[in-house]
Amino acid sequence: MPEEYLNDNLYDWIRDQTGLYDYDLLQMSDVATYMNIAHYHGMELQLPVSEEHNKWAKVSSDQFTYEWLAASEEIWQLAMQKMLRLLHESVDIVFNKGDPLKTEVVRQNLYAENSEYFSGEFPYFWLMLGHQETLFPLTNALGEDRAAKLPFSGAYFFEFFTYGEDDFVSTRLRDDKGKVHEIDIDCDERRTIMGQGIACSADSFQRFIEQRLFLADSVSCYIDYDPVGVTYADPKEYAERLLSEIGIEDDYDFTVLHAAGAAVGALVGSVAAYAACKASAK
Known part of the structure; x- marks a missing residue:
């Protein structure tokens, strides 16, 4: 620089x-x-x-x-590709009855040696916790304003739920002072649901993540670096x-x-x- x-x-x-x-x-x-x-x-x-x-x-x-x-988007490949892939796999498991054992990231993270989870079990939610440099690429991938830099630590909470007959994913950020921020992801199908706030339909959330994964996969730092x-x-x-x-x-x-x-x-x-x-x- x-x-x-x-x-x-x-x-x-x-x-x-x-x-x-x-x-x-x-x-x-x-x-x-x-x-x-x-x-x-x-x-x-x-x-x-x-x-x-x-x-x-x-x-x-x-x-x-x-x-x-x-x-640029290259940093997604270095820091956040697995988090994006985990979210993509989670939609399939939660809503489409996908097999956790046939995934890439979920399988490696949940069923590793000394894991608390047995093969095939799946947690109720994912909490993505980290410092600003760790979470910043994910913030960028979710479409948040780059100028609104995170506090020094924080946690993303992705909630998968069903409302009526439709499946949704809502996203929130809890900063290190306890303040909760609702994240309005720019998916193509989103609704404001009483008690849940802004949420993407499960399909549109997965498409959104797929687009970000495509960008992350477009540069392979494992090869180029x-x-x-x-x-x-x-x-x-x-x-x-x-x-x-x-x-x-x-x-x-x-x-x-x-x-x-x-x-x-x-x-x-x-x-x-x-x-x-x-x-x-x-």
């Missing part, structure tokens, strides 16, 4: 405060993301961070995520080093910090894979 697209004043300030003048742009963007996460969760940094700096940290973090993760020579940072080591270098106190809630570290670790891996895929796809 060209440096002119980022807020140089923020990164210059971070370099001045930390003395880390050899940081590259990717690492500096991670520092901005950590600042944003700390501010969002009410934590404090040893750095003298003002409200103005927090504002710029959020803007820079958003810019970085948008530029890398929301640039050559991982030889690429080394990924260990998320835990990376998070611990970054926490130390930006001066977060040791007595803060490390459950939150480790969750934040996982988000940044996922971002680093996704960005590296995405960049390699984009370069090879050209």
